[in-house]
Amino acid sequence: MxxxxxxxxxxxxxxxxxxxxxxxxxxxxxxxxxxxxxxxxxxxxxxxxxxxxxxxxxxxxxxxxxxVGIVRTTVIAPPGVQTELEEQLEQRYQLQEAVVVNVSGDEEAVIPAIGAAAAVHLENTLMGSEVVGISTWSANLLATVESMRPATTRVVEKVVQLMGGMGDPIAQVEATRIMTAFSSATGADPVFLAAPCLLGSASARDILTADPTLTRVTALWDELTTVLVGVGTLEPSPLLRSSGNAVAPDDQAMLRGAGAVGDVCMRFFDADGKPVDSSLDERIIGIRESQLRAVPRRIGVAGGLRKLTALRGALHGGWINVLVTDIDTAQALLES
The missing domain is CATH 1.10.10 (Arc Repressor Mutant, subunit A)
Structure with missing residues (x-):
């Protein structure tokens, strides 16, 4: 040339x-x-x-x-897989991940499907040497742990109870079921919190939490790598009501007057996700808000339109950064 x-x-x-x-x-x-x-x-x-x-x-x-567009990548989601909806939730609420289950209906109807999806998510993402905290008052969490398949290797070192589990005997049974099922599936050593969740006074709480038996448990809350929690409404669920740990009507009225719409681990927040300051906080034996927020991965498992306002508040406030929910609730969260 x-x-x-x-x-x-x-x-x-x-x-x-x-x-x-x-x-x-x-x-x-x-x-x-x-x-x-x-x-x-x-x-x-x-x-x-x-x-x-x-x-x-x-x-x-x-x-x-x-x-230049000669090669274009097209991803076609299989039927029933809601990846686009999940990405929209992640962007809208700055989530690490969203898992949307293609199931509709009331809260009771969606619980098994949400629990199964959360179980698969945990099976895929628990990588070993984890210290996991679990809130023990949630039908969704019970469905989750009962759907988990045993891991072939130990993927969690310890599973720690995040709230007191004693009150009515039914309460201890449910708390033990959740902790034991998760421990069995992951190989974790269970660490139970042998105390009531809700006490009559702040002084009673202070006396109990100073006991070395409890401090050995509560000290582990600062070591958590993942928490698995439900999202509660101001009106207690049937499971919580049967536990003997439900918030009394007078306390509910106080919380409602302060703008509370929901809770995570009995720490209440308003519609914007801001913590509600109340005397109830000082009567709870459970992980504090600051400790909860310090956990790198906070998985919320909740669905049903009854929980929409509470769930929206939990997302706005950053109480959770991973969400497992149903398709109707996911769409409603994006429409608001």
């Missing part, structure tokens, strides 16, 4: 001149390589050998083919 000044063009200069001078040939080559790689399944070194090109150039042309 000869330049206009009469000098010869050789080597790399010649290659650059051919590319610039023949854009149609460049596009043809990109399309050919893209078809060989993506449709025929050939490796880059095989393409390079067949077309007498360097493998580095094949790699560059494949990258360029994607940049």
């Amino acid at each position: 000869i330049r206009p000044d009469g000098s010869a063009v050789t080597g790399l200069d010649a290659t650059k001149t051919r590319v610039v001078g023949r854009p149609g040939e460049q596009l043809r080559l990109m399309a050919k390589i893209a078809r060989m790689y993506h449709l025929r399944g050939m490796r880059q070194n095989e393409i390079a050998a067949e077309l007498h090109l360097s493998q580095a150039r094949v790699s560059r042309l494949l990258k360029r083919a994607a940049e």
